[in-house]
Amino acid sequence: MKTSYTSLDRFTSGEYEFDRPDRFRRLVETVQRDGIVARGAGVSYVAASFSPKAVSIETAAFDRILAFDPDRSWIEVEAGVSLGKLFEFLTPRGFHIPIQPGHPQVTIGGCVAANVHGKNQYSDGIFGSLVQELTLYHPDHGVVRASPTENAEIFDLTVGGYGLTGIILSVRIGIAKLAGAAVRQRNFRVDGLLAAFREVDRLKQDHDLIYCWNDLSRLGRNRGAGVVVTGSYVAGDSGGKAETNYKRLDPSAKKRLRPNVFTDKAMPWVNRIYAHQNRPASKPVDVPLFQFNFPAVGKEFFFDFFGDTGFVELQLLLPSDAVEAYVEDFLSLQESHGRPIALTTIKAVRGDQRLLHFNGNGFNFTIELRNSPQNIAFLNNLDDLNCRYGGITNIIKDSRLRPEIAERQYPEIDLFRQRLRTYDPRRRFSSALSERLLL
Structure with a gap:
């Protein structure tokens, strides 16, 4: 199947192949090929989730909250869960994710793949610092569990790896207690x-x-x-009940004006x-x-x-x-x-x-x-x-x-390429972004 995709900045646009699996077995069947890339909310500024050479695997159906441990301050979710959904779940329970980009439609899988920052990167760091463990699927490696201590090199390639190591299935992230709403x-x-x-x-x-x-x-x-x-x-509940409705971003939508x-x-x-x-x-x-x-x-x-x-x-x-x-x-x-x-x-x-x-x-x-x-x-x-x-x-x-320019600015870009090719010699995963930067 084909559909129209456009990056949020409207710099890249066209007709691209996609699939929309609704369960894990269907996802596994879909990705048994070369040229695939995961697509979450589809609101990346750049073309990170589509390419003329790849099939985009839409992950919107994988949006369950899997586990929540308030005593140890973590939550485990499927990669398609949005920040908005987590906000609605965590805030009444007195928790929040301290590192978030500017729109609630963004998915957790997207946050991991881009290793995003929030409103105070100086104090909070980047999103990867919250990720305790993740699982992903790669057609040559099956289901891979990775963390800073288990399959650490795959973990490092995946967090901030722009979706090039496989389809992220689930993520366990650290959360913080919230002083108020x-x-x-x-x-x-x-x-x-x-x-x-x-x-x-x-x-x-x-x-x-x-x-x-x-x-x-x-x-x-x-x-x-x-x-x-x-x-x-602000301590307490001085902000009242927050309004969490929002208009979805859809850069690919056909608009007359x-x-x-x-x-x-x-x-x-x-x-x-x-x-x-x-x-x-x-x-x-x-x-x-x-x-x-x-x-x-x-x-x-x-x-x-x-x-x-x-x-x-x-x-x-x-x-x-x-x-x-x-x-x-x-x-x-x-x-x-x-x-x-x-x-x-x-x-x-x-x-x-x-x-x-x-x-x-x-x-x-x-x-x-x-x-x-x-x-x-x-x-x-x-x-x-x-x-x-x-x-x-x-x-x-x-x-x-x-x-x-990327070569001059990122001293370890070649190291990333080498490790990625060692892990995935066939380079099954790609996007217009990775192709442009020769990743």
């Missing part, structure tokens, strides 16, 4: 891009959650001014409105945990407002000691290209970079731009600047990332 949010104004980095650095240890939004849509004075958003869990709102001329006005709506209040505001954890909920239209051609995101891990010089060169390069940026965010990060993990010590600096030849040229030049300053591009976010 609300987050006390406080916003701080910053007057420029360098000031934003400094303020995030100053506040990163004092709050449970922290990120910064910046306005780089206009060239000139105060470029990069923005708002640092901090959050601390995707208005190109984020034109070069309109973006400064859009950013001004957003800045006004998020200006610092006179006192902190208590926000429901669901709303703070998943800021994309209610703003799903944002992705459509780039029009039919979509957008491109570059998410960079920038070393701390490079920030001051980098900001100056970045702003100069942006000025020379004259490119307004639709969305900019900053987060603090801390950890060890290995294999293909988007991790290290410094800052997560993210920019989103309309997909256009001028913006692609700007980003391609920015790649060289990023490499010069020791930056690392997030593979799961950037559809135009070239293999030669």
Whole structure:
């Protein structure tokens, strides 16, 4: 069977083969071939779950909660379980997953495969740090159980391995006790891009959650001014019952209208409105945990407002000691290209970079731009600047990332390839992402 798939950034689109098994035996029968890849929610920014050379195995039917141990703070689920479903299960029981991306539709299997980060990577790390054990199916190896102590090399290849080691069946993840169902949010104004980095650095240890939004849509004075958003869990139930309904993202849906709102001329006005709506209040505001954890909920239209051609995101891990010089060169390069940026965010990060993990010590600096030849040229030049300053591009976010740039930024990319070929000589699993980066 064939269907239409489109990456969330709309960079990659087409008709692709798929199958939708609804039980394990059917899944095993389906994957006895070369050229397969698992597909969870289908909301990855890049084409990580489909390819002209592969059959996408949709895992939506595998969404059961298998076990829950509140005394030892873990939960075991099938890979197709969404973050939203787990939120509804865990929150009333006083627990939560401390590391979550911005939309509840994302599946646990996707979180493992991309080794995602959340709102405070500096304190919480990346998703792989929560994974205690997983099982996967590979047609040449059968069902494989892996953990940091059992089949550790397969575990390392699977967590942050972009689905290339097999179909993830189940995952046991560590969970944390929850202080309350609300987050006390406080916003701080910053007057420029360098000031934003400094303020995030100053506040990163004092709050449970922290990120910064910046306005780089206009060239000139105060470029990069923005708002640092901090959050601390509120004890008790002061947030009330959280609203957990949300609109599903479906980048592959056929829509008659995707208005190109984020034109070069309109973006400064859009950013001004957003800045006004998020200006610092006179006192902190208590926000429901669901709303703070998943800021994309209610703003799903944002992705459509780039029009039919979509957008491109570059998410960079920038070393701390490079920030001051980098900001100056970045702003100069942006000025020379004259490119307004639709969305900019900053987060603090801390950890060890290995294999293909988007991790290290410094800052997560993210920019989103309309997909256009001028913006692609700007980003391609920015790649060289990023490499010069020791930056690392997030593979799961950037559809135009070239293999030669990934080679320069990920010192262990060849080690990943070698280990993957040892484990899977036939390379049964592949995606448009893995083919583009020669994984």
